[in-house]
Amino acid sequence: MMPNKEAFTKWLSVKKTGFHHRQFLLLSLPLDEAMFFLEAVVADYKDSSVVSNNLCISHVKHIPLTRYQDYLGQQTNSLIFDARNGFHLNALYASAGMVQAGGIIVVLLASESSYKPNLGPLKFSYGYTPKTSYFTDVFIRHVKKNNGAYVDPTHSFFPSSAISSPLKQAIEHETQTNQQDWQLSKDQTDIETKITQRINAKASTGSVSIILGPRGRGKSSLIGHIASRLSAKVNNQNTPVVVSALKKRQLQRFYDVNTASQAPYEANRNAPLEKHAIQKNEIKFYAMDEITALAPPHSIVIIDELASIAPALLKRTISHFSHCILTGTTDGYEGSGNGFIHRVLPYLVSHKNTHVYTLSKPFRWLKGDTVETCLHSLLGYMPNMGSSTRTAHTTDKSLQSKINKDVLHDVQFGIIDKTILVKSNKLYAQIFTLLSDAHYQTTPNDIVRTLDANDCIIAIAYKNSSHINKANRQVLGVAILFEEGGELLSSLKHDISLGKRRVQGHLSPQALSLYLLDSDLCELKYLRINRIAVKHAHKRLNIGTNLLQFCEQYAHSTNVDCVSVSYGFTSSLYSFWLKNDFTMAKLGHRIDTASGTCSLLMLKPLRDIPKLSKSLLQFRLQIERQYLRETHKRLHTLYQSIYQTFKADFMFTDTVHKQFVNKALKRYLAKDINLEKIAPILLWLLTHDDAHILPISARSIQELILRYHEKGIHKPEKCEIEHVVFSAVSDIFRVYTEQDHLFDYL
Incomplete structure (x- = not known):
């Protein structure tokens, strides 16, 4: 049966008349057949x-x-x-936000035989x-459900x-009021007035x-207007x-x-971005990592799409300038949006003269937009499900006590x-709403990977009820697990342990084999806990600990x-994993830009594994310290x-420790690993x-290694240091390595 092209053509022509919501159009066709529909949409x-x-x-x-991400806001x-x-x-979630009211979002899907x-x-x-793709099935079902x-x-x-x-009558009235698409609504105008008044009133104290x-x-659009209004007022004040x-x-x-609001009858809003660079009153752009160094310190700074900017960078910029105006999307999954809510907003409220304004009425599409409803339900953005980051939690103590007793008795x-x-829409919504609330850096792609990855396992804690089927269980907690390592x-294990090969996934075996210089660690079977979360109303009932025990x-x-x-290190999380008998294995060396934390790797061997002994791991951590x-x-x-x-009286006496240092030096002198790793x-x-080692030799090599790690050092100098250090270490240890007596030397 051929697709009904006549019905499609008629449907498309109807969408061009009057006011319409945005819609998804799914094409599960070979590309040559889909081109008819694509060309019709483009035309x-x-x-x-x-x-x-x-x-x-x-x-x-x-x-x-x-x-x-380069096209956000267009x-x-x-x-x-x-x-x-x-x-x-x-990418789909972000780019769908570009489509205006009445528009179409065409999604090309693969047939099962062509899925690669x-x-x-x-x-x-x-x-x-x-x-196969489980997520594609979920996506199709959500799109069909949402028109x-x-x-x-x-x-x-x-x-x-x-x-x-x-709704049509309301839109027609607003269209008659605002003849140009750059003109503001009443809500936007109110915010514009309040912000400009605040800046004028707080000229000396900042805002x-x-x-x-x-x-x-x-x-x-609103900050484009605000920038135009402020630049016109402060031009004579050199601000x-x-x-x-x-x-x-x-x-x-x-x-x-900004350009249109300065010259409404002359601006060409369809001109490319580059044309605006020659406008007389153009607002100058500075990159976020350069603005504090290059922009005048008395500038009024406007920052758009704050959700895509690292919280640490936002803090630094806001602290540097007196007046800042920030806009951005914090609901959903754009960049570090919830990172801003958790880590930057509390800081601003307590340290700066801060005021938050909210825009709720849709501006780019119409109220009741089915595309946005579809995406929110697909991504687990369900405010009515009891979100911990999007809604406040206020529970009566007597009710909480009853909940606790019921849950402890019935949890499975x-x-x-x-x-x-x-x-199951209900099960899907519960699991992914809980995950997105508990882990604010969860992205839409994490949902796809959780559903489609063969190595991913989903464990849940749920309220047991004999009369409810599996698809309608009440989820209290969830853990996302990944199988790693093995045959x-x-x-690849030898190259992985030397840092010469890195494959997708398998975080634990690859990190440990390189860190402990032991290729055999790649062949152990690991179960990595990627996410674990418990509903806010049911925390502190040991549900998380019991779910963890079930996973074990x-x-x-x-x-x-x-x-x-x-996970990203915090004292409370570290205490939780210690309480559940996990051992610290590896400290991260990079501070995450969105969370401001470093990742830690912790382990719980399920049998005696000498290559992962607590003694060896603690010795390695002392080296890192x-x-x-x-x-x-x-x-x-x-x-x-x-x-x-750590043990306060730790001494370098264990044979395991000496063997580890010997192995590292031998690999370095054999040029299997470089200076960065040794x-x-x-x-x-x-x-x-x-x-x-002679003190003078040790001090010289140590100074070179410290210089090697300084910021701003150029590559030629690093290469020279690598050569000098290797020669010096070779002179000290070569004779022992050749005679295989390095162990005795140490």
Whole structure:
């Protein structure tokens, strides 16, 4: 049965008349058959964009999947999204926000026979390429439920997107009031007036104004107006207005509105961004990592799309300037949006003269937009589910006590069958709402990976009820688990342990084999806990601990050697994992820009594994402790609470420790590992009393290693240091290595 092209053409022509909601159009067709529909959409909509790495259509703006963030804040009438080799859900969610009211979002889907996820935007763990996409099934079901159109080889459906009469009348009235698309609504005008008045009134003390709201609410348009108004008022006072964002390209709408509001009858809002650079009153752009150094210190600073900027960078910028205006989307998954809520907003409220404004009325699309409703339900953004970050929790104590007793009596644990999960809207919503609330850095792509990855397992704690089927269970807690290591890495283990090979996934075995210089650690079977969360109303009932114990029982039943977890370090989380008998294994060396934390790797072996003994792990951590004290004082300070759990009387006497140092030196002298990997061990050895190295030699090598780790050092100098250190270490230890007596020397 051929797709009904006549019905599609009629549906498309109807959408061009009157006021309509945005709609999804799903095409599950071979590309040659889908081209008829794509060309019709492009012909009917004057402004179209295609998001794809390998699909280009004539006269259509092309947005690479890897650069979708560059286009945040821009607008288009129709969007074609290529998902034939799997979903880049981050990109779909962000780019769908570009589509204006009445527009179409066409999603190209693969047939089951042509699905090739290894060629797609998401990378799955080595050895675990999925054969089918559970997420695609979920996506299709959500689109159909939310008034989406679809075409496949045997069926087609084109529902109406016309809006209701009351909404139509309200839109017609507003359209008559605001003749230009850059003019502000009443809500926007009120905020503009309040912010400009605050800046004028707080000229000496400073102010921070934050405009928040869901996307599509006209935040970029509003700050374009505010910038125009402020620049006109302060031109004679030598107080410049400057703007920043993650990428200048994101400010297309800002510059369009800013220019139009300065000269409403002369501005060409369809001109490219580059044209605005020559406008007389153009607001100067500074990159976020340069603004504090280059912008005049008395500037009024406007920052757009704050959710895509690291909280630490925002703090630094806001502290530097007297007046800042910030806008951004914090609901959903854009960048570090919830990171701003958790880590920056409390700081601003307590340290600066801060006021928060909210825009709630849709500006880019119409009230009741079905595309946004579909995406929110798909991504677990369900305020009515009891969100911990989006709604306040106030529970009566007597009711809480009753809840506690009921839960403790009825709680059960189990592994979720994904075939059941993808067919149950209730189960799906509970799990992913809970995960997105508990872990604010959860991204849309994490949902796709959780459903489609063969190595991913979902464990839940739920309220037991004999009369409720599996699909309708009340979820109290959830854990996302990944299988790692084993025979899959056997042929690669040597190169992995030397840092010469890195495969997708398998975080624990790869990190440990390189860190402990032991290739055999790759072949152990690990179960890594990727996420664990408990509903806010049911915390402090040991549900998390009991869920963890269930995961360990599952690991035992599947012959796993070791349970592992990697997470951003906080004292409370560290205490939780210590309480559950996990051992610290590895300290992270990089501070995450969004959370301001460093990742830790902790282990719980399920049997006696000498290669992962507590003695060896603690010795390795002592080496790291000294290394960070010498090379990264900020990290060293951050980890103080961890150091307090180390043995105070630790001595270098264990044979295991000596063997580890011998192995490291032999690999370095054989040029199997470089200075960067041996540096922590060398620094420890050079300052250890038992090493018997001449003080002058030790001091010289130590100074070179510290210089090697200084910021701003150029590559030629680093190469020279690597050569000098290698020669010096060779002179000291070569004779012992050749005679295989290095162990005795130490």
